Amino acid sequence: MPLIGREQDISSIRAYFDTAGVRGxxxxxxxxxxxxxxxxxxxxxxxxxxxxxxxxxxxxxxxEVGYSTLNQLLxxxxxxxxxxxxxxxxxxxx
Numbered sequence: 001m002p003l004i005g006r007e008q009d010i011s012s013i014r015a016y017f018d019t020a021g022v023r024g025x026x027x028x029x030x031x032x033x034x035x036x037x038x039x040x041x042x043x044x045x046x047x048x049x050x051x052x053x054x055x056x057x058x059x060x061x062x063x064e065v066g067y068s069t070l071n072q073l074l075x076x077x078x079x080x081x082x083x084x085x086x087x088x089x090x091x092x093x094x
């Protein structure tokens with residue numbers, strides 16, 4: 001089922017990613033519960049066939065557990081980090 005009325009949101013996020021590979025950066029999508037953040041990201045991922053989407057869910061209590069959300073993002077990559085240089089692999093080790 002297509003999203004209705006969210007084309008501007010999807011276009012804005014796509015425009016960000018069109019240049020992020022060159023200039024780098026991070027994108028934070030915020031909003032109250034139920035406003036459609038996940039639906040917009042799911043729609044964008046579906047339209048961008050072949051793009052890898054990494055997701056993590058943060059929680060307030062994690063402030064005492066350093067980098068737990070980063071671990072959620074990197075853990076599924078596992079052996080794909082092998083080609084990185086040693087310094088980068090060491091920095092990303094969990």
